[in-house]
Amino acid sequence: RKEVEQDPGPFNVPEGATVAFNCTYSNSASQSFFWYRQDCRKEPKLLMSVYSSGNEDGRFTAQLNRASQYISLLIRDSKLSDSATYLCVVKTGGFKTIFGAGTRLFVKA
């Protein structure tokens, strides 16, 4: 079983739609959680950290459920520019950082 698992998608949604991605992690000792965004053939970039109380950044909302060991990312009012791969990232002590394989999102006009 992979330490961090994501639905690879792709998710195909129309502009303006709301879409949600989930990610599960296996190590209950995991400490920090993030979502990164990666455009096609580009480097990953931090989208947002994920906090226990949940956090929002504009149209993006991240949630953490430690009991069930999953994190989620909700995108509201999807834009064409949101088309990318979204990587779930989990840090487990020190600098051990585990990346999920990513969920691909296509937003169409």
Add this chain to the structure above:
Amino acid sequence: DAEITQSPRHKITETGRQVTLACHQTWNHNNMFWYRQDLGHGLRLIHYSYGVQDTNKGEVSDGYSVSRSNTEDLPLTLESAASSQTSVYFCASSEADAGDTGELFFGEGSRLTVL
């Protein structure tokens, strides 16, 4: 602006040849990392360094080596390239003691093909 650059961006080589991928950052970060990215696997850690003269093996370190002689550079060497090392390689850096932020800053990647 501070940045992290990789070279070459694309390379084709033959099995058995030695290959070095360069990584240079001007963030003045102590922590530097090398990842490879393959379909279905996400990014996997090859080697990492917490500072000058410090290097550590990641989860897929076999066949790779790194050296850290200064803060800015962490070159990745494939001693004898194999077809299984065909991949996209990303270098990244982060601040020491970044705590929860832990943001990794990535280079643009180096696409390596081993024939």
